[in-house]
Amino acid sequence: MRTEQLDRRSEAAPPATGGRRWRWAWLGAGTLLWLFAVHGRFDIAVAAWLSPVLLLRFVRTGPALGGLAAVWAASALAGVFWLVETVVPMSVIVVVGIIGLGTLTVVPYVLDRLITPGAGTVTSLLLFPAALAACEFLMTLLSPFGTAFGVPAATQHDDLALLQVVSVTGPYGVGFLIGWFATTVNHLWEKRLRGYALRTAGAYAGVVLLALLAGGARLAFLPPDGATVRVAGISPDTSATRELHATLSADLTPQQVASRDQAAVRAAFGKVNANLLARTREAARAGAKIVMWSEQAAGVLAADEQAFLGQVAAAARENGVYLQAAVSLVLPRAPYAANRTYLYDPSGAQVWAYDKTHPIPGLEFYPPGDGVVPVARTPYGRLATVTCFDADFPELMRVDADIMLVPARDWAEIGPVHSQKASLRSIENGYTMVRQAEFGVSGAFDAQGRVLAAHDYAGGDRHVVLSDVPVRGATTVYRVIGDVFAWACLAGTVVAVGLAVRRRTR
Incomplete structure (x- = not known):
C-alpha cells in the first residue's frame, strides 16, 4: 500500500530530463500523424490513436506555454491540410472556422498540462479523454460545421465492431477511447511499466475489449432482418x-x-x-x-x-x-x-x-x-x-x-x-x-x-x-438518452477544473 501511494504521488513530479531530448521528435511525429487522422482522403485509422500519444508526451515534458503553442500550430496545420486534401473551397469563413475548431481540439492538452501535475491517477488518466469528448460535443453543438472536422470517430469507419459504441455514446465515445489510450500509454511511459501502471493499462484494455466484444456480438447476433x-x-x-x-x-x-x-x-x-x-x-x-x-x-x-x-x-x-x-x-x-x-x-x-x-x-x-x-x-x-x-x-x-x-x-x-x-x-x-x-x-x-x-x-x-x-x-440507447455521455464528460471536465482551481487557491 505504501509503495502504491508513493507511486501515485510521483505522478506530480516533473518528467525526467533525459526524455526531453526526444520531445521535438515526438512533436514532429505527432503532427505528421495528425495530418492522416483528420478524416480526409488520406486517413490512416491507427494514426488517430498514435498522434495524441506523442503530442501529449511532448506537452507533458516541457514548458507549458511553448508546448501548447506548438500543439496549436499543429492543429492549425492539420485543419488546413484537411481543407487542401478534400478541396474545400477556401473562403475566409471556412478557413477561420476550421482553424477555430482546431483551437478547440487543443483545449484537452491545455487542461491536461495545467491540471494533471499534482493530481491523482484517475485525473491524469481520465481528464484528457473526458475533455476531448466534451470539446467534440461542443463543436457539434455550437459551431456551424458540425462533425465536419475534429471528431475522430469517422476515422475508424472500417472498424464496425468498434463503431457500435456510438449507438450508446454518440460519436464522442470513440474520441474518449482514443484519448484514454493516449493517457494510458503516457502513464506506462512515465512509470517505466511498474506494477500500478500495468494495472491501469489492464483496466483500459478490458474496457476496449468489452466494447469490441459487445460490438461484434451486436453485428453477429442482432443484424437487421425482416421485410x-x-x-x-x-x-x-x-x-x-x-x-x-x-x-x-x-x-x-x-x-x-x-x-x-x-x-x-x-x-x-x-x-x-x-x-x-x-x-x-x-x-x-x-x-x-x-x-x-x-x-x-x-x-x-x-x-x-x-x-x-x-x-x-x-x-x-x-x-x-x-x-x-x-x-x-x-x-x-x-x-x-x-x-x-x-x-x-x-x-x-x-x-x-x-x-x-x-x-x-x-x-x-x-x-x-x-x-x-x-x-x-x-x-x-x-x-x-x-x-x-x-x-x-x-x-x-x-x-x-x-x-x-x-x-x-x-x-x-x-x-x-x-x-x-x-x-x-x-x-x-x-x-x-x-x-x-x-x-x-x-x-x-x-x-x-x-x-x-x-x-x-x-x-x-x-x-x-x-x-x-x-x-x-432498431431502437438505440443513444437515440433514447441522447448526449448523456457527452454531457457527463463535460460535467466531469468542469468539476476537475474547479477542484484544481480550489486546490491552488488554498
Missing part, C-alpha cells in the same frame, strides 16, 4: 448536367441565375427535370417503391414551382411510388434561392416540404429551414429526410425513423469522406440511411453501418442506385 423495400436514388445523367452547365455555368450565383433570360433558364432546367422524371419511371419499373433525387437535382423557377410539383405528383401517382424531389428553387428576390425537398405519396398527395437546416457556412447563402426533421408513417416504415450537410449534426439526426433519406451534392475529393461521416448517424440512431449524392459517392447503410449499396458518380453517365433496405429500424 425490405427497394429504394432508388437518382441523380441527373452526367450528360444532362453537362448540357445544363453549358447554358448556365455552375459558378453562377442564384442571383445571377435569377437575372438571366427566364425563358432560357426554364428551357435549360426543363431538360434536366425531364431526365429525372424519366429515370424515376425506369426505377419504378425496376421495382422501386421509394424514389429520391439528389440534392438540388431539379432546377425550378419560383413562377414554375406549382406546375413542376404537379408533374412530380403525377409521377408519384402514375408509378405508385413515394417520390422525393430535391429542388433548387430560384427566387426573383433576395435570398434568390431555396434548397427544398418535397415528398409525394403514391396517391399524388404532398407529404412534406423540407428546407435544408444547415447551409454550408461561407458556401451556401440561402436561409436555413426550421430545423424540424419531417417523419412520415408509410407501409414501408417511418420515412424521414434531411439534406446533405445536415447529416453532420448528430443532434438534428436523432430521429425516431426506420429509413432516413439524405439527398446530397458533393465533389469527387470529399465524396467518400462525407458519405462515411453520414453513415455514423445510422449506427447512432438505428435507422437505414439512403444517401444519393450528385458528384460524390451515393449509397445505403443499414442500422449497424453495413454498406447495402454504393455508387461512385465518376463511374458512368447514369446514376440510378437501387438498394433493398429493411423497413424496420
Whole structure:
C-alpha cells in the first residue's frame, strides 16, 4: 500500500530530463500523424490513436506555454491540410472556422498540462479523454460545421465492431477511447511499466475489449432482418448536367441565375427535370417503391414551382411510388434561392416540404429551414429526410425513423469522406440511411453501418442506385438518452477544473 501511494504521488513530479531530448521528435511525429487522422482522403485509422500519444508526451515534458503553442500550430496545420486534401473551397469563413475548431481540439492538452501535475491517477488518466469528448460535443453543438472536422470517430469507419459504441455514446465515445489510450500509454511511459501502471493499462484494455466484444456480438447476433423495400436514388445523367452547365455555368450565383433570360433558364432546367422524371419511371419499373433525387437535382423557377410539383405528383401517382424531389428553387428576390425537398405519396398527395437546416457556412447563402426533421408513417416504415450537410449534426439526426433519406451534392475529393461521416448517424440512431449524392459517392447503410449499396458518380453517365433496405429500424440507447455521455464528460471536465482551481487557491 505504501509503495502504491508513493507511486501515485510521483505522478506530480516533473518528467525526467533525459526524455526531453526526444520531445521535438515526438512533436514532429505527432503532427505528421495528425495530418492522416483528420478524416480526409488520406486517413490512416491507427494514426488517430498514435498522434495524441506523442503530442501529449511532448506537452507533458516541457514548458507549458511553448508546448501548447506548438500543439496549436499543429492543429492549425492539420485543419488546413484537411481543407487542401478534400478541396474545400477556401473562403475566409471556412478557413477561420476550421482553424477555430482546431483551437478547440487543443483545449484537452491545455487542461491536461495545467491540471494533471499534482493530481491523482484517475485525473491524469481520465481528464484528457473526458475533455476531448466534451470539446467534440461542443463543436457539434455550437459551431456551424458540425462533425465536419475534429471528431475522430469517422476515422475508424472500417472498424464496425468498434463503431457500435456510438449507438450508446454518440460519436464522442470513440474520441474518449482514443484519448484514454493516449493517457494510458503516457502513464506506462512515465512509470517505466511498474506494477500500478500495468494495472491501469489492464483496466483500459478490458474496457476496449468489452466494447469490441459487445460490438461484434451486436453485428453477429442482432443484424437487421425482416421485410425490405427497394429504394432508388437518382441523380441527373452526367450528360444532362453537362448540357445544363453549358447554358448556365455552375459558378453562377442564384442571383445571377435569377437575372438571366427566364425563358432560357426554364428551357435549360426543363431538360434536366425531364431526365429525372424519366429515370424515376425506369426505377419504378425496376421495382422501386421509394424514389429520391439528389440534392438540388431539379432546377425550378419560383413562377414554375406549382406546375413542376404537379408533374412530380403525377409521377408519384402514375408509378405508385413515394417520390422525393430535391429542388433548387430560384427566387426573383433576395435570398434568390431555396434548397427544398418535397415528398409525394403514391396517391399524388404532398407529404412534406423540407428546407435544408444547415447551409454550408461561407458556401451556401440561402436561409436555413426550421430545423424540424419531417417523419412520415408509410407501409414501408417511418420515412424521414434531411439534406446533405445536415447529416453532420448528430443532434438534428436523432430521429425516431426506420429509413432516413439524405439527398446530397458533393465533389469527387470529399465524396467518400462525407458519405462515411453520414453513415455514423445510422449506427447512432438505428435507422437505414439512403444517401444519393450528385458528384460524390451515393449509397445505403443499414442500422449497424453495413454498406447495402454504393455508387461512385465518376463511374458512368447514369446514376440510378437501387438498394433493398429493411423497413424496420432498431431502437438505440443513444437515440433514447441522447448526449448523456457527452454531457457527463463535460460535467466531469468542469468539476476537475474547479477542484484544481480550489486546490491552488488554498
